[in-house]
Amino acid sequence: MRGRLVVMLGLTFLLFSTGATATPFLYVTDWYPSGPALDNRVTIVDLQDYAVKGSVTVPSPYGISITPDGTKAYTANWQNTTCSAISISLTSNTLIETMKGVAGHAQHIAITPDGTRAFVATDSGISVIETATNSISNWITTLQGVPYTLPGVSYVALSPDGNWLFATYDFYNTYGGSIAKIDTATGEIQAYFQYTAQLTSAVVNPDGTRLYVSSQSDNRIYIFSTATLERVDYVEAAHGLRMLLSKDGTRLYVTNNIWTPLEGDPVPLNLLQIINTGANSVIKEIPLTKPVGLALTPDEGRLLVSCASGVAVVDLATQEIVYLGGFTQPKEIAVYGAVETPVLQVAIDIKPGSSVNQIKLKDEGKVPVAILGDPAFDVTTVDRGTVEFAGAPALSIGGLPEDVNGDGLLDLVLHFATQDLRLQPGDTQACLSGKTWSGQAFAGCDTVRVIELKAKKAYKQGKK
Numbered sequence: 353m354r355g356r357l358v359v360m361l362g363l364t365f366l367l368f369s370t371g372a373t374a375t376p377f378l379y380v381t382d383w384y385p386s387g388p389a390l391d392n393r394v395t396i397v398d399l400q401d402y403a404v405k406g407s408v409t410v411p412s413p414y415g416i417s418i419t420p421d422g423t424k425a426y427t428a429n430w431q432n433t434t435c436s437a438i439s440i441s442l443t444s445n446t447l448i449e450t451m452k453g454v455a456g457h458a459q460h461i462a463i464t465p466d467g468t469r470a471f472v473a474t475d476s477g478i479s480v481i482e483t484a485t486n487s488i489s490n491w492i493t494t495l496q497g498v499p500y501t502l503p504g505v506s507y508v509a510l511s512p513d514g515n516w517l518f519a520t521y522d523f524y525n526t527y528g529g530s531i532a533k534i535d536t537a538t539g540e541i542q543a544y545f546q547y548t549a550q551l552t553s554a555v556v557n558p559d560g561t562r563l564y565v566s567s568q569s570d571n572r573i574y575i576f577s578t579a580t581l582e583r584v585d586y587v588e589a590a591h592g593l594r595m596l597l598s599k600d601g602t603r604l605y606v607t608n609n610i611w612t613p614l615e616g617d618p619v620p621l622n623l624l625q626i627i628n629t630g631a632n633s634v635i636k637e638i639p640l641t642k643p644v645g646l647a648l649t650p651d652e653g654r655l656l657v658s659c660a661s662g663v664a665v666v667d668l669a670t671q672e673i674v675y676l677g678g679f680t681q682p683k684e685i686a687v688y689g690a691v692e693t694p695v696l697q698v699a700i701d702i703k704p705g706s707s708v709n710q711i712k713l714k715d716e717g718k719v720p721v722a723i724l725g726d727p728a729f730d731v732t733t734v735d736r737g738t739v740e741f742a743g744a745p746a747l748s749i750g751g752l753p754e755d756v757n758g759d760g761l762l763d764l765v766l767h768f769a770t771q772d773l774r775l776q777p778g779d780t781q782a783c784l785s786g787k788t789w790s791g792q793a794f795a796g797c798d799t800v801r802v803i804e805l806k807a808k809k810a811y812k813q814g815k816k
């Protein structure tokens with residue numbers, strides 16, 4: 353598997369250099385306690401062809417989160433009690449630095465929606481990273497104004513507005529498993545729920561009203577009111593370890609994986625569960641070997657699950673599973689990539705007023721091309737700097753919208769230098785493409801008659 357993936361690398365870079373795709377990327381933390389240092393890494397996989405795009409060496413990375421602008425990934429490093437910042441882009445991924453000073457063994461990290469801070473769950477409390485400087489400090493939480501910091505933080509989840517941090521505590525905490533609702537501005541614990549089960553992760557629904565909490569030892573997903581931390585419901589589940597909600601909040605994905613079965617426990621559960629949050633019931637169970645982390649592709653068509661020695665890619669429409677190998681022991685995963693929107697087809701008119709659309713190559717003139725407005729396409733939204741016709745950029749002349757075909761809708765006529773056109777004699781079609789200010793891609797084609805200006809060329813050469 354690894355050999356094949358390496359072979360694919362060249363192709364991946366070729367795709368980027370043409371700028372043809374906005375493919376999402378998968379980031380996998382991978383580390384095994386007794387493995388060689390080489391296996392302490394974040395591996396980056398292109399989710400279009402599953403080729404490994406590269407890897408960054410990081411000490412014992414467990415949790416991983418990506419900033420909302422997609423420029424940096426942060427890892428929570430368990431054994432090394434550090435965090436790392438990685439610069440990520442379409443073409444390169446490099447370690448910025450590994451920051452010391454984390455409270456303890458770090459296993460999960462959550463970044464605020466504005467990308468300014470990252471909260472780190474450690475076995476000795478919560479640490480916070482200022483992402484502008486990558487400075488790290490141990491967060492002093494307070495309860496009724498008095499410093500109150502509990503160890504054994506298993507997970508941290510932010511509300512969609514970033515105003516609240518929900519921390520779950522596992523049973524290493526002498527107070528038992530518990531949940532705290534903390535004001536991210538002040539560190540004040542606003543509500544607290546104490547329980548006896550080992551709580552492993554939490555997720556807030558899209559409107560910020562409900563908190564789902566998974567338990568390793570209680571076989572339930574608990575549902576709390578985020579306002580009061582009162583328990584309002586639960587779902588009978590297995591040994592929940594990590595959870596992920598669909599963007600609309602209707603599906604909850606849960607990995608179930610009991611690491612150390614207790615005496616009398618049945619066969620260890622290794623399951624992915626899909627829960628319908630409307631009915632609070634499990635609608636699908638998929639066996640997977642020791643599943644841990646979860647991520648969705650931007651279009652939510654594929655669910656990615658880190659497992660014992662690989663990553664399972666579950667096609668949510670067909671339930672088909674592809675396994676990506678070549679890992680030591682994947683921990684958490686993250687996906688970053690823009691949602692690809694379909695290209696809007698628009699009508700264009702090359703040389704408005706002419707139906708022949710003859711283009712004479714080597715001509716020093718300009719070719720006008722009208723982008724025709726229609727009820728579904730307002731030409732005033734066109735970002736002219738993005739428009740290309742037959743490979744040539746639009747010239748910065750003209751371009752005031754006018755109705756060139758008399759249908760009452762504004763059209764946009766742009767001009768292109770004939771010498772810049774990538775056309776060959778005999779071509780019968782030429783196309784224009786571009787984007788609107790909001791990023792919607794559009795394209796359209798029209799017929800052409802391309803001829804070479806032989807007589808003029810000979811005359812010019814003769815003059816020289």
Ligand SMILES: [Ca+2]
Nearest residue numbers: 702703704706
């Ligand atoms: Ca025409």
Ligand SMILES: [Ca+2]
Nearest residue numbers: 755757761763
């Ligand atoms: Ca028109």
